[in-house]
Amino acid sequence: MFAGLRFRIPVMMLALMLVVVALTVYADEGAVPERSSIDDKYKWDLSDMYPNNEAWEADYAYLESKIPELESYKGKISQSGSDLYDFMKLYEDVSIRVENAYAYANMKHHEDMRISDYIGMRDRIGSLYTRIGTATSWFSPELVSIPSENFNAWYKRVDGLDLYKQYFDNQLRTKQHTLSSGEEKILSMSGEPIGHATSAATALRNTDIQFPKIKDANGEEVELSEARYRAMLQENNQEVRRDAATALHNKYAEYKNTFASLMAANISGDVFYAKSRGYNSALEASLDNDNIDTTVYINLIETVHKHLDALHKYIRIRKEALGLDELHLYDTYCSLTGAPEEWPYEKAVAKIEEAMKPLGPEYNAAMSDGFHAGWTDVYATKSKRSGAYSWGSYASHPYMLLNYEGTLDDLFTMAHEMGHCMHTWHSSQNQPYIYADYVLFVAEVASTFNEALLIDHLLKTETDPVKRLAYVNQFVDNIRGTLIAQVLFAEFELNMHRAMEAGEPLTAETLSAMYDELLKEYYGPDLTYDDFYAYTWLRIPHFYRNFYVYKYATSIAAALALSDRVLNGGEQELNDYLGFISGGSSKYPLDLLRGAGVDLSTPAPIEAAMQKFTQMVDELEILVKQNKG
Numbered sequence: 338m339f340a341g342l343r344f345r346i347p348v349m350m351l352a353l354m355l356v357v358v359a360l361t362v363y364a365d366e367g368a369v370p371e372r373s374s375i376d377d378k379y380k381w382d383l384s385d386m387y388p389n390n391e392a393w394e395a396d397y398a399y400l401e402s403k404i405p406e407l408e409s410y411k412g413k414i415s416q417s418g419s420d421l422y423d424f425m426k427l428y429e430d431v432s433i434r435v436e437n438a439y440a441y442a443n444m445k446h447h448e449d450m451r452i453s454d455y456i457g458m459r460d461r462i463g464s465l466y467t468r469i470g471t472a473t474s475w476f477s478p479e480l481v482s483i484p485s486e487n488f489n490a491w492y493k494r495v496d497g498l499d500l501y502k503q504y505f506d507n508q509l510r511t512k513q514h515t516l517s518s519g520e521e522k523i524l525s526m527s528g529e530p531i532g533h534a535t536s537a538a539t540a541l542r543n544t545d546i547q548f549p550k551i552k553d554a555n556g557e558e559v560e561l562s563e564a565r566y567r568a569m570l571q572e573n574n575q576e577v578r579r580d581a582a583t584a585l586h587n588k589y590a591e592y593k594n595t596f597a598s599l600m601a602a603n604i605s606g607d608v609f610y611a612k613s614r615g616y617n618s619a620l621e622a623s624l625d626n627d628n629i630d631t632t633v634y635i636n637l638i639e640t641v642h643k644h645l646d647a648l649h650k651y652i653r654i655r656k657e658a659l660g661l662d663e664l665h666l667y668d669t670y671c672s673l674t675g676a677p678e679e680w681p682y683e684k685a686v687a688k689i690e691e692a693m694k695p696l697g698p699e700y701n702a703a704m705s706d707g708f709h710a711g712w713t714d715v716y717a718t719k720s721k722r723s724g725a726y727s728w729g730s731y732a733s734h735p736y737m738l739l740n741y742e743g744t745l746d747d748l749f750t751m752a753h754e755m756g757h758c759m760h761t762w763h764s765s766q767n768q769p770y771i772y773a774d775y776v777l778f779v780a781e782v783a784s785t786f787n788e789a790l791l792i793d794h795l796l797k798t799e800t801d802p803v804k805r806l807a808y809v810n811q812f813v814d815n816i817r818g819t820l821i822a823q824v825l826f827a828e829f830e831l832n833m834h835r836a837m838e839a840g841e842p843l844t845a846e847t848l849s850a851m852y853d854e855l856l857k858e859y860y861g862p863d864l865t866y867d868d869f870y871a872y873t874w875l876r877i878p879h880f881y882r883n884f885y886v887y888k889y890a891t892s893i894a895a896a897l898a899l900s901d902r903v904l905n906g907g908e909q910e911l912n913d914y915l916g917f918i919s920g921g922s923s924k925y926p927l928d929l930l931r932g933a934g935v936d937l938s939t940p941a942p943i944e945a946a947m948q949k950f951t952q953m954v955d956e957l958e959i960l961v962k963q964n965k966g
């Protein structure tokens with residue numbers, strides 16, 4: 338019941354599609370600014386969740402008081418449709434509040450991860466979340482014990498109970514993997530200790546690791562960070578790119594054994610839960626949550642492998658365009674057109690608003706609130722959570738965390754995250770709480786759909802050949818990062834789980850060798866490989882989120898197909914798309930996408946997306962030759 342959390346690290350960071358720092362937002366170019374130095378108009382306003390911490394504490398106390406009441410329904414819901422309905426209403430009330438309290442505590446913590454008060458609030462609500470889960474762990478076993486004829490009779494007699502039919506059916510679908518009440522309680526109680534691996538890895542990446550200072554393009558020493566690392570890889574100076582990549586990865590490598598232990602613990606937890614519930618593999622267990630067959634995952638990997646020659650060609654084109662004897666991975670993000678175009682925040686907002694006009698007035702009015710009504714936290718500050726995400730709660734509205742640096746890549750990141758916000762907003766406006774939260778399988782469709790609309794708008798409105806080259810390269814890199822690189826990650830994740838399931842050790846050496854082998858297979862013979870890139874897996878937070886990264890790849894395939902339908906269709910195609918982002922989890926995810934015009938149960942959308950990538954690489958080759966001429 339508790340809604341899946343909607344925070345994320347952006348695709349662009351996961352795929353190492355990197356950005357340039359707009360140093361003008363900093364008072365001191367050598368240091369990341371403190372939050373207090375940023376104008377309030379560039380900070381989110383979390384008062385729509387709670388006006389103050391005291392209100393949060395009141396909700397915390399209320400939630401604690403409801404635990405005995407939740408437990409009191411044990412043994413009743415299988416005997417009475419009225420008791421089942423009353424429990425569902427209570428559970429919704431508790432779920433809405435705990436979702437709001439959990440999001441608030443974590444988002445306040447993410448503003449400045451050094452503040453101990455919010456670390457404490459985060460830990461307390463996380464523990465309470467687990468306690469509520471334990472107090473209701475009897476629910477699924479008891480629900481699936483109810484004969485189907487009882488449900489049919491209760492739907493007729495109890496007003497309002499039929500609202501939950503899709504939810505109940507989804508629970509009954511996995512009946513064979515639902516354990517006894519006592520066993521479910523034990524599994525629920527295990528969530529907190531197993532989750533510590535993720536928390537520890539997050540703290541290590543965001544707080545404990547202190548990156549060195551290196552020289553920027555001006556010869557000035559600056560403190561390295563994930564955001565500035567991505568910025569430096571956009572520099573025209575190859576020495577800066579090399580030094581940034583070397584320093585960052587070697588710093589992570591100092592902690593390789595700790596990260597390997599945490600990763601092994603994380604993967605072990607996935608395998609433990611899958612085996613406990615009688616699944617054949619961790620992959621099957623994870624995909625079954627969304628009613629997805631494992632063939633979708635395997636077909637995705639196999640289809641991308643068939644088209645890796647297009648990625649190899651892109652590497653050759655980039656190597657030639659930059660005039661390099663050797664092209665390293667740190668050379669695959671810098672501009673092909675000299676100094677990159679700058680995108681100050683206000684300019685970027687205006688451009689995104691222009692690009693989204695085909696989605697109609699209601700969509701654009703809500704998006705305007707997202708930009709201008711305290712939903713967005715814009716700039717990087719000291720100890721702020723890295724990356725970008727959309728989060729929030731049903732009780733308030735979606736929010737957006739950015740670490741905006743003023744680059745073309747940042748422009749796309751912001752369009753991406755706003756897509757998440759609008760998916761959440763439309764689902765919350767059109768669905769009751771029980772169905773308002775969309776499942777992770779479709780979570781990246783609306784975000785990458787926005788990117789597709791943005792690139793279409795940029796290419797249609799720009800005639801300057803240099804800028805067009807930059808935009809086409811951006812589109813190529815978006816597909817490379819959101820589809821191909823995510824499939825590389827997905828294959829790595831599958832290999833990790835299969836190794837654990839086979840009883841093979843996951844050490845820093847084995848994990849790095851596993852990643853290095855895939856990197857060379859995907860990028861091909863024309864890239865020069867540096868040993869330190871084998872440690873990339875240390876940096877990827879989504880590896881701690883069981884089989885998530887593949888959903889970026891399936892989502893961009895769906896998004897490319899849907900954006901083509903909307904831009905080249907009429908009112909029906911637009912309504913189909915708006916219906917999809919308004920659907921929440923009211924249907925199974927594949928059914929929601931079929932209703933919008935895309936069938937991801939077949940390899941066809943992946944095949945079409947890879948063909949699109951091939952076409953754009955061919956166009957890039959032509960533009961590179963024209964600009965050189």
